[in-house]
Amino acid sequence: MMPAAPRNEEEKRYALTVAETEGGARLDKYLTEALARKFDEDEAASAGGAPSRARVKQLIEEGRVLIEGTRPRPLTEPSYRVKRGEKFEVALPPPLPAKPEGQAIPLDVVYEDAELIVVMKPAGLVVHPAPGNHDMTLVNALVAHCGDTLSGIGGERRPGIVHRLDKETSGLMVVAKTDRAHRGLAEQFAAHGRDGKLTRAYKALLWGVPSPKKGTVNANIARSTHNRSKMATLKTRLDDEGEDVTAGRIAITHYKVEREYSDGLVSLVECRLETGRTHQIRVHMTYIGHPLLGDPTYGTGMKSRAAKLTDEARAALTRLNRQALHAWHLGFEHPVTGERMSFNAPLPEDMRELVEELEGS
Known part of the structure; x- marks a missing residue:
């Protein structure tokens, strides 16, 4: 089993106990919901927003989730089914920096606030860096525009991205600027409008x-x-x-x-x-x-x-x-x-x- 990822003083650790009604849930789903409750209770933590389910899955796979026992050990399977009474410790590192460099690419901003930004992506612009398109992407433009406010929770190469358009498709995109905005938007896009929140x-x-x-x-x-x-x-x-x-x-x-x-x-x-x-x-x-x-x-x-x-x-x-x-x-x-x-x-x-x-x- 993968060893636990190194810990540092900047990490925040959260102790969680599975309630009777929560037994049987997937580990990533349980932790996402439990951490959201923790963040709601912790005013200082809530400023950054609770991690999304995608981020929680990443934390699990990195070995940052321990299950208590005579010898605490990391659980690295997001699909693990939790049992009532089990105790977990989650080590939450600070958000990852957006690695792509900012580039002075024209950005058509439709709307922006402290949490998110809506842009009009032109045809011909790739959304995020990938093999064959390492720079001159929408992400590079966003990094230059948003600077340190851009969320790193979407992944190092896709900061803030919760959906995408093909390179040659034009149109509206919303991008998260904070972790809590990323979590909320990612949930809406995962539901694809079935909850009545998202329309495209x-x-x-x-x-x-x-x-x-x-x-x-x-x-x-x-x-x-x-x-x-x-x-x-x-x-x-x-x-x-x-x-x-x-x-x-x-x-x-x-x-x-x-x-x-x-x-x-x-x-x-x-x-x-x-x-x-x-x-x-x-x-x-x-x-x-x-x-x-x-x-x-x-x-x-x-x-x-x-x-x-x-x-x-x-x-x-x-x-x-x-x-x-x-x-x-x-x-x-x-x-x-x-x-x-x-x-x-x-x-x-x-x-x-x-x-x-x-x-x-």
Whole structure:
């Protein structure tokens, strides 16, 4: 078993005892809820906010959670089921610094307070550093803008990030600036709106017009076995008792056709997510036979349709040079004040120009 991580004087330690009603819970879930109660009782600690479940899982795996006994030992399995009466000690280190360096990248700030910031991410900007994109990301811009206030609890390479958009997708994003904001926002995004707190909507330009014009796509998504850079839908598979045992992750997209252009050659569709999978809208719209305009990964094979556009619309599509997808609406409950926050962002210039040409055709 992994040895306990080194301790230092800056760490805060919390002693927790599992109540009778808490027995059977996963260790990471129990500790998240128990620490939240502790932080509520400790005014000094609450200023920074209790750790999120993702952070608690990280602490467990680092060996910072001890279970008491004749010889206290670290528990490193987040899925461990706690038993009533068990005693734990959690060593909570100070927040990790955001390692990415700040870079002077233009940042379109829609809203900002001491806890969070809402920005309009342009197409072409990667959200956080990753292999192949080590800098010049949204995170680098945020570090430069927010400085020491940016939360490090989302991970050293993704400080404050609670959701993401594909590089070539434009739209609204919210980023946590404190640990307590990160915890609250992460919980809302994990629920994907099922608790009524989070709302997200996207505008997409599709080839053709979906039928029916308002519907739901429910198809599991997994990484393609033929191309690891792509995602794919999976066929439903039932066991001998009729239970759904389809592999992959559940993915549900609600869509509604808003406009039709060029006699149904193209449609403007609003999509709302009930889950948040990689490339979900792009994969699901392709699955129902209506890939996004400009999508280089899932929208290939549309040259014959593109040839039917007017010269002006075809030129605008060439200038777009990306999937026609924009996260236009974002709503959530402020993780600290409880206030309902709602933001809308109009189509960016490249998509707006394409729509204007389609309207004139």
